[in-house]
Amino acid sequence: MASNSNGQLESVVGSLFFGEINENLVFPFPHFSDSQVEMAKEMTAAVDAFAKDNINGEKFDKEAHLPKEVIQGLAEMGLLGLGVPEDLGGLGLDYSLYCRVFAQVASHDGSVATMIGAHQSIGYRALLNEGTPEQKKKWLPRLASGEVIAAFCLTEPGSGSDAYSIKTKAVDNKDGTYTITGQKLWITNGGLAGFYSVFCKTEHVVDGKTVEKISCFIVEGGSPGLSFGEKENKMGIRASETRAVYFDKVVVPKENILGELGKGFKIAMNVLNSGRLSLGAGCVSGMKMILEMATAHATNRKQFDRPIAEFGLIQDKLTKMAAMTYAAESMVYLTTGNMIKGMNDYYMETAVCKIYGSESLWASIDMAMQIAAGNGYMKEYPYERLMRDVRINMIFEGTNEILRALLALSGVRGPSEEMKELGKVTDVSKALQDPIKSLGVFTKFARKRMSHMMGSKALTKAHPELKEQAEKFSSMLGRFAIAVEDTLIKYGKNIIDNELPQGRLADMVIDLYIILACISRTTAILNSSKATQEQKDYVLRLTKYICNESGRKIKRNLKAMSKNNDKNVIKISETVVKNGGYGFDIIDF
Template sequence: MLKIARIFQIVERVQSAQLQRFLSTAPVLCGKTVQARAVAEKKPAPEEDLSFVMNVFKGQVESTQIFPFPKTLTEEQRETLEMMIDPTQKFFEEVNDPDKNDALEKVADESLKGLWELGAFTLQVPQDLGGLGLNNTQYARLVEIVGANDLGVGIVLGAHQSIGFKGILLFGNKEQKEKYLPRVSSGEFAAFCLTEPSSGSDAGSIKTRAVLSEDGKHYILNGSKIWISNGGLAEIMTVFAQTPVQDPKTGKTIDKVTAFIVERSFGGVTNGPPEKKMGIKCSNTAEVYYDNVPIPVENVLGGVGNGFKVAMNILNNGRFGMAAALSGTMKTCIKKAVDFATQRTQFGQRIDNFGGIQEKIAKMSMLQYVTESMAYMISGNMDSGSKHYHLEAAISKCFASEAAWYVCDEAIQIMGGMGFMKHTGLERIMRDLRIFRIFEGTNDILRLFVALTGIQYAGASLRELQQAFKNPAANLGLIFGEASKRVVRKVGLSSPPAIEHLVHRDLVGAATMLAKEIDSFGQTIEMILIKYGKGIVNEQFILNRIANATFDIFSSAVALSRASMALSENSDTATHEKLMAQAWTLEAMDRVKINLQYILRGQNLDNFQKMSAISKNVCTAGGVVQLNPLKI
């Protein structure tokens, strides 16, 4: 009993007044979490979250979906994919002309026809409904080829199947799938219609409405959508609208978003002219208008009032495809840069012998390697049935879009004036790339999503600890575990989570660095929760740096996993992959340290306030505040 009393005394000291303040407000930040409800209501614990990223916020390593690197293709699936790769590559080399598409500002007729004949618009539709029935990994490999050749075509394809009819695949009932999937597989375009003029990242604020008709047979849809890819082409659309729904708790009628399958042939559906854009010019982007469109009640997708869930799942489910496509784009940029660098001679040497050029090529190659690895890790986990990949998918979208921009920019720099010339193709690629950091969830919003979702998960653990203290006798295991963890941390005896046994022996050093920073990251998240409580939702300077640290941790784990697979299999490129994983992890862990310091150091927090004040001054002035130094 004395030992138990001593542990409680230690725990009480460790649980500072700040921690207690956080715990008292945790439900406000985290909602009444599933974990807290399970403790309070004595329900069975919820399903364990296997997300690597989610658990990093607790300073823990959940290795299930990371190590070993997933290999999910059966022999038959591999053979099917191999048969499709050559025709796809041949099509983009011999039929599709990206420069012609860009100049026409539409996909040339012969290319569009050829894409339908290839089955490129129906890669994941089940075979019995007219598609090719590919899994996510097979899809990723073919999308990579598209991204390597024509991102504009990639958007036409992706808007159709990655988001356009994806909701029917994910949420459609048997009748909806049998009615619509054969149609989107045989020439009818699909589109995803969410964004509105006054509703971008805040999807819940859409104004388009659908009201049940008096006879209860139709919803009458009114409103408009903006910047809809395939908006001028689509016959079948997934449309999101506010609908009146009775709140089961209060009995009051409230508005909730509902998803609908809408056909242009229903009547009342029109669109504006194609938008003039910086890039992806061959993709059709248009406003779409709905004027008293009658939608049969059986065309509700995923249930009335569940539209936000439907939209988020569609976007989450397709984001890995963006990483796959952009890994292909990066390959193209790297090849152009390398072809130039190995032929260009300056100062008596080929320029690929200069350290400055070598550093550029090395970083470009590492970014491509990590992006490609993320795409196939996520698709592999999805094919294995994982439901815990949403943060990883969001990271892959942000990482890929920023990495591809950097790689293209550096390729242009390596090629100098030649890279700036239109005929080299990099000018078009750069214009096409810019949109990827904006659409399907802006990178800014996705960073906040990653940080706040992870923080909420970590906060739920602290909330669970508070609940345990209400009945300590029944929760000694949880209390002892948390107490011992904090005590050894206080006296400097804590050890980081173990990763070394999960990687190849040649990568143990890099894995040790990663484990140490995961431990530091978890401690930092706990301190932030204690300090800010529910107020953390308003600290975007901090949240962005948390997200950046998360990106570096996840990307390093992915690189180490893939390189370990290559080393274990003694592949031809194993040594090269080992070098990239080691170099990437070292630099990434340095960035993690810097970001965590920025979050905790007073002078950096004060600098955030300075930047906030600078921004407010500029916005108040309507532009640059200071006068020209000449004062005229």
């Protein structure tokens, strides 16, 4: 298997920017073992049974409150300690089982899933990742049991995606304690928590100069100086608690430092990487539930003496929803499978899962509401509540815009290092001034370009029924790699300030990962003795549909890398900003 210098599995998404793919990281598609299947069925059945009697999304939404007895019931089922080792009171689930069980919770109510996710996917994740044995022994049993709820405190009024700009500070008192002063904004579980992962600026001396870096601290609930704002009145997920959290000279012992001082930014990013994956899994379950609602309505609703499920434009929506669900699910569990195998560099994969999952879920509820027509717009039906609930996912844990920039800039970093040799040689006129010096560099570059133009290595492990899709993937992967190189040649280091081409590169790599995950999963199903022929036919059609749709989007973005409306976009947006909006009225001219 492909691995880096540390022996860790390389990122699959990262390799796509080079125009490369190691099939051993994709085939065979990760599958649940018999024991995992048994546990997953037991856990999901238990979640469903509990939800039937205890989770009332409509009531929770109306009252904007999640009853304590519901939280305690979830804790008693082990749902607040899914990833905590068994010897510390948790269930010790691996990434795949964790996501599958969390997804089942999310299928019943967004507020409940948000509370649970904020607690364990991000709230105490830094403790799981970086905590000392003593810290874990002290806190994890209480967190897993629900005795203590956790919250993740990073965002501030002036610091959202730009985490480096946080202003909350932790001052070393030189007596074994730190004093934390500042505020955090939009903190889920803010008023419920007894355990806060708090990110602060700390001072460090580097080369004789004092610099500020980010560090992570545990702050205990009830600490003097710790207070909260009013509960936020949100558009959706209204039962989950969101508040501002204030730190007025809160003193914490140095034993509450999580990880190394000054390494907090990396700790925060690793936490969010895990959170994005469970969020993506939750989106999959949401899509499944919404598709069931839409299918029931389309089957039972008759117009012109026919179920509306027989009309082409409704069939188109049902197909899109099913395809997006299959694609998102395939990406999430291809990713978790590789994480279990040892892939530690997975932040690009989780960003892809979060972006695609959240946008597909939003598209699904929009289509389901359209299928429901007038019923969908009425509060007595769940569509409008679901629409309010799912909208946050495109903002949670890094907006999809910032994650696209992250994907593109992280992805081009590797190829840009390879192209450093070219330097100014990428300017042909300058290269011709010293052709001897430039010849070797250009020859190597040209050979690689020619290889990409002829298509990357074929997917030899894809099922024969998917030969056409595998060949098209290889061709598109090669063209994508050329687009990456062309972008670097065109923009150089200025690519960091050009988000429009970044967005296209990100969208293309998302679609490539979609195709890859679906081909892998469908190959496994087609080779399976457990799947019926009807099931095989279904997933084969889904995969061909997905590959065609994603392929069209890739081709459109490839073309737009050179022929686009970017200059117009920039000028028009500048005028809009200057006008403070649209700028004129029909009666003006």
